[in-house]
Amino acid sequence: MSSIQLRNLAASDLSVLFRHETDPESSRMAGVIPREIEAFNAHWLKVLGDPAVVAKVILVDGEIAGDIGCFQLDGQDMVGYRIGREYWGRGVATRALELMLQLITRRPLHARVAVHNTASIRVLQKCGFEIVGHERSPATERFLECEEAILVLR
DSSP states (O other): OOOOEEEEEOOOGGHHHHHHHHHHHHHHHTTBBBOOOHHHHHHHHHHHOOTTTTEEEETTTEEEEEEEEEEEETTTEEEEEEEEEGGTTTTTHHHHHHHHHHHHHSSSSSEETTTTOOHHHHHHHHOOOOEEEEEEEOOOSOOOEEEEEEEEEE
């Protein structure tokens, strides 16, 4: 069994996270349009400077496997994560979310997931999130048009 841990995200982690974001299959699953490197770095440096955001990297046997965070969006506490494709199907996202939920104890927590991303929906449900609705999200400069599942952990 692999060792899965979280640690604070640092600027030195961004090159690995940028590789994850620009993976075409990962972006399709997440329903996002990857940022250019400059916009990606600017976004993450802003995140790292925001004390209200909890941003962690997910380590598998000491190697960066992805990122996970808790942040405010439209007045709601949200959780989101991305796992590098080489770690898919190994329970990494589930364990990382379990660890994050030990750190972030406020409830409710919310998540939005493209409905075609059934693996991510399963991860959230395994950790106690419930689907409370669906919403069609329009395309933007950052997101693809898609049907999203809206999930809540109470």
